Amino acid sequence: MTISSQSNHLARRGADIVDQDPFLSDMLDRRRERIAGGPYHPVSDAAIGEKLQRLFAAHGKPAARAEDIRRMAGGASKEQFVFMYVDEAAGVREKLVLRMDPTAGVLETSRERECEVIEAVNGIVPVPAIRFRDLDGQWLGGTGMVTTFVGGVTKPSDAASGVTGLGTGFTPAWREKLSPRFIETLVKIHGTDVATASLAHFGVPDADPVQAALWRINHWARVWREDTREPLPIFALVESWLRENLPTCDELVLLHGDYRTGNYLFDEATAEITCVLDWEAAHIGDFHEDLAWSLVRIFGSRDAAGAYLCSSLMTVEELIARYEAATDRTVNRKTLHFYRVLQAWSTVAMCASGLRAARAHHNHQDILLTWLSMVTPSLVDELADLLLEDIR
Amino acid sequence: MIPDIELRLDSVRRALTEVILPGIEADNSLAIEQTMLAIGHIGMIIGQSDKVAEYAAICFADLAGAMADLPPAIGQDTAAAAAALAAALPLPEQGTDCRAAYRGASAALEHLISTADGDGDTPFRRDLHQRVLAFTKRQSRRERSWFGASGFDPDARTLPSIAEMISAERKTTLGS
Numbered sequence: 295m296t297i298s299s300q301s302n303h304l305a306r307r308g309a310d311i312v313d314q315d316p317f318l319s320d321m322l323d324r325r326r327e328r329i330a331g332g333p334y335h336p337v338s339d340a341a342i343g344e345k346l347q348r349l350f351a352a353h354g355k356p357a358a359r360a361e362d363i364r365r366m367a368g369g370a371s372k373e374q375f376v377f378m379y380v381d382e383a384a385g386v387r388e389k390l391v392l393r394m395d396p397t398a399g400v401l402e403t404s405r406e407r408e409c410e411v412i413e414a415v416n417g418i419v420p421v422p423a424i425r426f427r428d429l430d431g432q433w434l435g436g437t438g439m440v441t442t443f444v445g446g447v448t449k450p451s452d453a454a455s456g457v458t459g460l461g462t463g464f465t466p467a468w469r470e471k472l473s474p475r476f477i478e479t480l481v482k483i484h485g486t487d488v489a490t491a492s493l494a495h496f497g498v499p500d501a502d503p504v505q506a507a508l509w510r511i512n513h514w515a516r517v518w519r520e521d522t523r524e525p526l527p528i529f530a531l532v533e534s535w536l537r538e539n540l541p542t543c544d545e546l547v548l549l550h551g552d553y554r555t556g557n558y559l560f561d562e563a564t565a566e567i568t569c570v571l572d573w574e575a576a577h578i579g580d581f582h583e584d585l586a587w588s589l590v591r592i593f594g595s596r597d598a599a600g601a602y603l604c605s606s607l608m609t610v611e612e613l614i615a616r617y618e619a620a621t622d623r624t625v626n627r628k629t630l631h632f633y634r635v636l637q638a639w640s641t642v643a644m645c646a647s648g649l650r651a652a653r654a655h656h657n658h659q660d661i662l663l664t665w666l667s668m669v670t671p672s673l674v675d676e677l678a679d680l681l682l683e684d685i686r
Numbered sequence: 687m688i689p690d691i692e693l694r695l696d697s698v699r700r701a702l703t704e705v706i707l708p709g710i711e712a713d714n715s716l717a718i719e720q721t722m723l724a725i726g727h728i729g730m731i732i733g734q735s736d737k738v739a740e741y742a743a744i745c746f747a748d749l750a751g752a753m754a755d756l757p758p759a760i761g762q763d764t765a766a767a768a769a770a771l772a773a774a775l776p777l778p779e780q781g782t783d784c785r786a787a788y789r790g791a792s793a794a795l796e797h798l799i800s801t802a803d804g805d806g807d808t809p810f811r812r813d814l815h816q817r818v819l820a821f822t823k824r825q826s827r828r829e830r831s832w833f834g835a836s837g838f839d840p841d842a843r844t845l846p847s848i849a850e851m852i853s854a855e856r857k858t859t860l861g862s
Contacts, residue, residue: 367715525793528822530800531815537803595840602840659716661723668836671829678822681815 307504308537314516315497315509315577317407322516325402333655334397337435339363342375346392349426349433349440350379357383366391370400370648370666373436373658376443379425390425394438397656400648400663402517403574405429405437407495411548411576412441414491419482420444420569446559446568463595464555464606471565473607477616479558479567484581484621486548493548496578503542506579507632511536514640522646523653532639532677535684541629543580551575553584554593555605585617585625586633590641591676592669631680638676645670692732699728730835737852741832742784744855745825749791750775751859752821757813761805767798828855 307313337345343360350358358381366374373394380387395405406429412421422441428434453463464472488498499505515533522529550557552575559569587593588605595606604613614625648663650656657663689697702725710717734741753775759765771794778787799818802811830839831851839845846854856862 364713365716367719525789525796527792527795527799527818530796531818534799534803534815591840592838659720661720661727665723665727665836668833669838671826671833672839674822675826675830678819678826682819682823 304504304540305538307502307508308540310508311512311515313501313505313508314512315499317404317495317497318509318513318577319516321402321404322513322520325398326520329398329654329656331397334657336658337373337394339365339375342377342392345434346377346440349428350381352433353426355381355384357381358386360390370659370662372396372399379440388425389443390440391422391443392434392438392440394434395431395436396651396658397436398647398651398654399657399659400644400651400666401575402647404495405439405574407576408574409439410493410495411573414493414548415483415486415570415573418486419479420567421573422569422571444559444569445561447562448556448559450562466597468565469603469607472560472567473612473616475560475565475567476555476558476605476607477613477620479570480550480553480584481617481620483550483553483570484547484584488546488548488578491548493578496576498546498578499543500546503544504540506543506546506583507536507540507636510579510583510636510640511540514636514643518643518646521643521650523650524646526642526674528674528677529639529642532635532681535681536632536636536639539632541580541582541626541632543629545581545623546578547581549577549579549581549584551577551584552587554588554590555607556593580629580633581623582626582629582633583637585613586630586637588613589630589634590637590673592641592672631684635677635680638673638680642670642673642677645673691735695728695732695735699725699732702728726835730833733835733848734832737848738785739783740852740856741828742788744852744859745828746784746788746791747777748824748855748859749788749795749821750777752817753791753795756817757810759802759810760807761802763804764798764802764806764810767794767801770794771798 342363346360346363347358350356350360358379360377361380363375363377366376373392373396375392375394377390377392378387379390393405405427409424409427409429412424415421416423422444424439424441426440428438431437450464450468453465453468488496497509499509511533518529550570550573552572553570557570557572558567559571560567589610591602593606594602594604597603601609604610607613608616614630617623618625645667649667652660652663702721707718707721707725710721712718753771756768756772759768771791774787774791774794778784795818799814802814806814827845828851830842831845831848834842834845834848845851
């Protein structure tokens with residue numbers, strides 16, 4: 295291909311708004327049908343007990359029951375409960391977690407994909423084990439999954455943080471202990487063999503080297519178009535920039551999709567990562583995308599000297615150096631820049647989804663969704679900085 | 687004698703803080719989190735409520751100034767979108783709530799950006815993008831102050847308070 299025809303091809307691909315991850319596209323189609331319904335109401339603890347009992351019975355455990363059911367806070371949109379699973383006949387008592395989907399939230403995801411990816415990485419990185427699943431909402435009234443409860447903390451007991459782990463601050467000693475583990479775990483996730491892993495509901499963007507980036511743009515552009523009620527000129531400008539700057543990807547890897555401080559647990563005594571959480575956004579794509587996610591400004595903080603720490607752990611250069619040292623990959627700065635823009639932009643679209651869900655009362659945490667949307671000005675500021683950097 | 691909105695909100699905040707929150711069982715973490723968010727929201731609304739109209743006027747005036755006198759566009763669709771934006775920019779009459787005007791002008795600008803991707807010429811698009819980015823930097827700084835109490839901004843300490851921001855913008859943007 296000549297340079298000219300290659301640039302024509304890239305321009306055509308960038309303008310293609312139809313080529314989407316088929317699984318995510320179907321998911322958004324299903325969402326459209328679901329949100330045509332009325333408001334979502336939180337489920338009572340007693341009702342959850344009954345629903346769980348039906349779920350257990352359907353999975354061959356008619357004598358099992360849930361005791362000591364308690365709601366969990368945290369998380370941006372799922373209904374989460376912790377409970378004691380009791381099956382006296384089998385002599386089992388186990389602490390479990392139920393994650394159930396309300397009608398809508400900040401992020402439309404699939405429990406089917408989440409279950410698949412958790413099973414695919416089990417043994418590669420620490421994850422909860424899946425005990426029960428209801429992938430069509432037959433027993434729980436909405437899709438959901440039940441996993442083991444894993445001990446650990448998202449922040450040291452003496453550290454401050456906001457909702458969903460945003461703004462967590464670590465002391466230098468904690469940063470030194472956690473930074474290598476953070477990278478080591480990410481590298482293991484990216485090392486998952488996607489060719490042999492059982493990921494039947496994951497699209498593989500291998501039609502050409504720009505499809506990985508294009509699928510992400512088209513997914514979030516559609517989410518924005520369907521969910522926003524407020525015009526935001528920078529969103530259109532960034533979409534235009536992204537379509538004109540598609541990077542190529544020569545290695546497709548498994549991405550966590552939401553890898554940042556707040557989404558892993560660690561042992562306060564040993565600083566070992568005990569569990570990687572929130573796999574719902576996992577997909578197959580370019581490793582730069584996961585790196586860029588942990589660089590989104592709102593997921594970080596500044597140290598005492600004012601240096602920005604991504605995921606509140608390390609500087610951008612440290613992140614790149616540690617990742618390169620732990621892999622045989624070279625971080626392409628231009629590609630990383632593209633994905634930083636894409637990630638901040640996609641988070642703005644998520645805020646639009648959250649506000650739409652709150653307006654329609656499609657979630658049990660409207661107040662959290664409206665609160666979270668206040669990250670938008672920081673994201674927009676970051677987008678302007680990144681694009682101004684590009685045109686200078 | 688009737689209570690004003692700020693007093694009523696402050697009363698709700700105090701009830702939530704001093705009576706309702708301590709009355710929630712310690713293991714009901716969702717109710718505790720939502721009550722704390724309610725207290726946070728009310729505190730922010732109290733800080734913003736008497737400044738909403740002036741804030742909207744500032745945002746609109748800056749957007750109108752930033753998009754005034756765009757260079758002529760060659761493409762037909764882009765020229766039509768630019769004309770629609772120009773029609774959305776005149777300042778509303780004094781005393782009018784500018785929120786709808788700001789939303790209308792933003793929608794027209796968003797449409798222009800997308801349309802210019804189709805038949806906009808390169809110099810026009812470059813000029814438009816630079817104006818949008820420069821405006822966005824100013825607007826996001828204002829909004830970061832406006833929502834600063836949410837605690838999400840890692841650089842919150844570099845931002846002016848809402849009162850300081852409004853006072854400065856009154857001179858620089860509204861010229862009053």
